[in-house]
Amino acid sequence: MEVFLIGLIAATLRVATPLILGTLGELFAERAGILNLGIEGTMFCGAFVGFVVGGATGNLWLGVLAAIVAGILAGLLMGLLSVRLGVSQHVSGLGITLLLTGLSLFGFRLIFGEPRIPPSIAPFERLPILSQVPILGEILGQYALTYIALALVPVCWWMLYRTNFGLQIRAVGENPEAADAAGVNVFLTRYLALAIAGGLMAAGGAFLSLAQLGAFTYGIIAGRGWVCIALIIFGNWQPVRVLWGALLFGGVSALQLRLQTTGLDLPYEMFLALPYLVTIAALAVAGRNATYPAALLKAYKRE
Amino acid sequence: MLAIQMRGITKRFGPVLANDRIDFSLEQGEIHALLGENGAGKTTLMRILYGLYHADQGEILVDGHLAHIPSPKEAITLGIGMVAQHFTLVPPLSVAENVVLGYTKGLRFDPGAAQQHVAEAAARFGIKTDPAAIVRHLSVGECQRVEILKALYRNVRALIMDEPTSVLVPQEVDVLFETLERLRGAGLSVIFISHKLNEVMAVCDRITVLRQGRVVGTVDKAATSQIELACMMVGRETFGVTRRGESPQGEARLRLESLSALDRKGLPALKEVSLEVRAGEILGLAGVSGNGQAELARVLAGTLKPTGGRILVDNRDLTGADPTCFLVAGVGRIPEERHESMIGELSVAENLVLECLDEFTRNGLLDRRRVRQHGEQLIAEYQIKAQPTDRMRTLSGGNVQKVVLARALSSKPRVILASQPTRGLDVGATEYVRDKLLEQRDQGVAVLLISEDLDEALALSDRIAVIYEGRIMGVIPAGEASKEQLGMMMSGAWEVTRGETEN
Ligand SMILES: Nc1ncnc2c1ncn2[C@@H]1O[C@H](COP(=O)(O)OP(=O)(O)OP(=O)(O)O)[C@@H](O)[C@H]1O
Ligand SMILES: [Mg+2]
Numbered sequence: 001m002e003v004f005l006i007g008l009i010a011a012t013l014r015v016a017t018p019l020i021l022g023t024l025g026e027l028f029a030e031r032a033g034i035l036n037l038g039i040e041g042t043m044f045c046g047a048f049v050g051f052v053v054g055g056a057t058g059n060l061w062l063g064v065l066a067a068i069v070a071g072i073l074a075g076l077l078m079g080l081l082s083v084r085l086g087v088s089q090h091v092s093g094l095g096i097t098l099l100l101t102g103l104s105l106f107g108f109r110l111i112f113g114e115p116r117i118p119p120s121i122a123p124f125e126r127l128p129i130l131s132q133v134p135i136l137g138e139i140l141g142q143y144a145l146t147y148i149a150l151a152l153v154p155v156c157w158w159m160l161y162r163t164n165f166g167l168q169i170r171a172v173g174e175n176p177e178a179a180d181a182a183g184v185n186v187f188l189t190r191y192l193a194l195a196i197a198g199g200l201m202a203a204g205g206a207f208l209s210l211a212q213l214g215a216f217t218y219g220i221i222a223g224r225g226w227v228c229i230a231l232i233i234f235g236n237w238q239p240v241r242v243l244w245g246a247l248l249f250g251g252v253s254a255l256q257l258r259l260q261t262t263g264l265d266l267p268y269e270m271f272l273a274l275p276y277l278v279t280i281a282a283l284a285v286a287g288r289n290a291t292y293p294a295a296l297l298k299a300y301k302r303e
Numbered sequence: 304m305l306a307i308q309m310r311g312i313t314k315r316f317g318p319v320l321a322n323d324r325i326d327f328s329l330e331q332g333e334i335h336a337l338l339g340e341n342g343a344g345k346t347t348l349m350r351i352l353y354g355l356y357h358a359d360q361g362e363i364l365v366d367g368h369l370a371h372i373p374s375p376k377e378a379i380t381l382g383i384g385m386v387a388q389h390f391t392l393v394p395p396l397s398v399a400e401n402v403v404l405g406y407t408k409g410l411r412f413d414p415g416a417a418q419q420h421v422a423e424a425a426a427r428f429g430i431k432t433d434p435a436a437i438v439r440h441l442s443v444g445e446c447q448r449v450e451i452l453k454a455l456y457r458n459v460r461a462l463i464m465d466e467p468t469s470v471l472v473p474q475e476v477d478v479l480f481e482t483l484e485r486l487r488g489a490g491l492s493v494i495f496i497s498h499k500l501n502e503v504m505a506v507c508d509r510i511t512v513l514r515q516g517r518v519v520g521t522v523d524k525a526a527t528s529q530i531e532l533a534c535m536m537v538g539r540e541t542f543g544v545t546r547r548g549e550s551p552q553g554e555a556r557l558r559l560e561s562l563s564a565l566d567r568k569g570l571p572a573l574k575e576v577s578l579e580v581r582a583g584e585i586l587g588l589a590g591v592s593g594n595g596q597a598e599l600a601r602v603l604a605g606t607l608k609p610t611g612g613r614i615l616v617d618n619r620d621l622t623g624a625d626p627t628c629f630l631v632a633g634v635g636r637i638p639e640e641r642h643e644s645m646i647g648e649l650s651v652a653e654n655l656v657l658e659c660l661d662e663f664t665r666n667g668l669l670d671r672r673r674v675r676q677h678g679e680q681l682i683a684e685y686q687i688k689a690q691p692t693d694r695m696r697t698l699s700g701g702n703v704q705k706v707v708l709a710r711a712l713s714s715k716p717r718v719i720l721a722s723q724p725t726r727g728l729d730v731g732a733t734e735y736v737r738d739k740l741l742e743q744r745d746q747g748v749a750v751l752l753i754s755e756d757l758d759e760a761l762a763l764s765d766r767i768a769v770i771y772e773g774r775i776m777g778v779i780p781a782g783e784a785s786k787e788q789l790g791m792m793m794s795g796a797w798e799v800t801r802g803e804t805e806n
Contacts, residue, residue: 161412161414162412163410164407164408164412165411167403167407170395171400172395174395174396176391177391178393180374180375181353181355182404182405182453183373183374184380186406294394294395299524
């Protein structure tokens with residue numbers, strides 16, 4: 001039982017890492033009033049760019065950095081479409097997801113052709129020293145990126161609630177007219193929020209290809225971006241509550257993997273569906289009192 | 304020394320010439336009124352000064368220097384602040400956060416320190432506010448004080464106030480005027496937009512009148528009168544609209560029997576309200592706002608279900624029916640929040656048919672040509688200054704109200720429910736609306752007029768009911784009512800007994 005629990009907690013943190021990064025990113029975008037549906041594509045692009053750069057240079061951290069840069073560019077593109085040109089956020093977000101997914105697959109074909117088994121690299125290692133700790137070693141011995149993701153939760157909270165920039169983001173997401181009249185540059189604030197968002201999302205994608213899998217596959221993101229969007233609602237747009245959502249989803253995902261091996265006589269699809277069912281149930285309960293940023297989905301322009 | 308000078312400002316919105324070569328100057332330490340009817344171009348001119356719009360032509364001088372104001376940020380730097388017609392505050396943020404927003408230095412935001420700074424500024428300028436309070440929980444008057452503080456906190460030397468009194472109750476207006484006079488003493492210049500002549504005369508030093516985008520003239524308060532100003536504003540002499548004699552009254556069209564309802568917080572808002580409105584009369588419902596008028600309007604629109612009692616229209620029981628049933632039964636509405644009853648992104652013609660879409664539907668499709676024709680016809684009939692295809696949100700307040708009126712009256716209602724129908728309207732538009740209501744009454748429609756303006760209630764109504772804390776304090780014939788008596792009833796100090804009510 002002890003072994004089972006420790007294994008479960010360790011796996012939960014691992015599965016939750018890309019979700020934490022993705023939701024924190026989406027959180028910045030949505031608090032600034034932009035629903036970034038480009039998240040799925042941005043994560044996919046991050047996984048791809050990270051994998052290629054990490055593999056080519058042999059420096060995995062360089063891969064992460066490249067992914068973040070790609071994510072920032074994706075965020076700025078979202079800004080150009082939805083903030084500057086005032087295109088519907090749904091349309092521009094989905095467009096970016098389609099574009100980045102297509103571009104990444106195209107790049108993949110150019111570089112790797114059509115391999116029968118997915119290309120792989122030697123991934124990040126889990127922090128070796130912490131792995132040596134007795135009993136808890138398995139829990140503590142996580143990837144550095146997992147620790148970074150966890151540390152980013154209070155950092156993001158601090159940025160949103162204890163910096164002037166954060167105050168401007170919150171104001172712009174609630175009432176851009178008011179922020180504008182008060183002297184805040186609404187466009188710049190939204191661009192910056194989207195850039196941060198894109199960087200975080202892409203880092204989440206890179207975690208999958210460079211740490212968790214050490215490989216790149218077509219289905220590497222598998223809808224995690226959409227899950228992040230649901231988790232934001234579950235977390236009521238608060239950084240810490242969003243973390244609980246990511247851990248809950250990670251926990252149920254880790255649990256279903258273990259349940260599959262217990263020999264219960266159920267189709268395995270039932271297990272796979274479990275985390276999503278839990279998300280829907282949790283959303284149904286928590287989402288009812290959701291107080292979303294009032295300016296979400298609304299393009300701002302002066303007459 | 305002149306604080307601000309605007310020269311030859313011209314601004315077009317498509318075919319509309321909102322500002323036509325306007326010259327305007329503001330001296331230091333004066334309160335300067337900008338007076339004009341709805342749509343005269345007051346807000347437009349001030350939005351240009353504050354950097355929210357850009358003039359097509361003309362120049363702005365601040366302290367004698369040519370100024371370029373591409374956005375509010377530059378306006379603030381120049382020392383110009385604005386309190387907008389519709390508040391520009393962020394509701395979920397605190398007062399302190401709203402005040403310092405956009406006017407902070409450095410990286411860190413310290414809520415405690417911000418609250419302290421704001422408290423100090425509030426004390427310095429003599430403005431009462433709680434820096435820690437969340438703006439969403441504040442009353443309109445409090446919100447306005449936050450807006451003023453927000454501007455003063457930015458060390459502005461000229462403050463634009465766009466119709467600051469239209470949202471305030473009389474006591475709050477007094478407080479505002481005291482504040483403005485104190486600030487003027489400290490050297491602040493104020494541009495005070497209004498169309499209420501008595502307020503302009505009470506607090507301003509000079510008055511500039513706009514009409515249809517042009518300056519009619521600038522006058523000193525000492526050298527003018529309300530009558531002259533009204534004449535300048537509308538371009539003709541005005542006569543108050545009042546009830547024209549008694550009209551034969553018919554049967555009860557709208558009857559409320561012991562109606563009770565709860566407000567949004569779940570507290571009793573209406574307590575056993577019984578009223579009847581007869582064909583061919585206007586029943587005025589007077590009362591200080593927040594005494595159940597809003598809930599009564601919602602119940603009669605079918606958007607709030609009563610918890611007890613009955614609503615009868617033409618003796619048909621409509622208690623708890625949905626909004627469509629009320630419309631079909633012939634209840635026309637002029638709602639209090641005129642913007643909420645319209646869809647800003649839809650065109651004027653589309654808004655005009657919103658309540659009767661079925662009539663304009665053929666084979667499940669909207670007949671766009673007839674919608675347009677209908678729009679054109681009503682626009683002509685009600686003298687609305689707009690095209691059928693204009694987006695609703697671009698209309699000025701008076702024109703929005705005319706659209707509301709056109710929509711309500713074009714369906715030939717049997718009962719009209721009018722809530723604060725002239726609030727925020729200028730003299731001309733007010734006369735127009737009152738005239739239309741009286742016309743309906745003369746045609747035998749039953750009108751329930753909810754008004755906080757006692758003069759209006761007295762001028763238009765045949766009988767006046769007073770509501771206080773959700774209860775009807777009594778109903779008296781308007782001819783026998785005095786302001787003092789109604790005032791006492793409105794404050795709950797006096798109640799007409801049941802026996803007297805049945806007249
Ligand atoms: N953003 C806009 N787009 C198109 N037309 C506009 C816009 N803003 C104002 N207008 C038009 O310009 C004219 C002047 O409007 P403005 O809002 O300045 O009037 P106002 O004097 O402030 O009236 P009110 O007393 O109703 O507030 C009106 O005819 C209005 O319809
Ligand atoms: Mg205006």
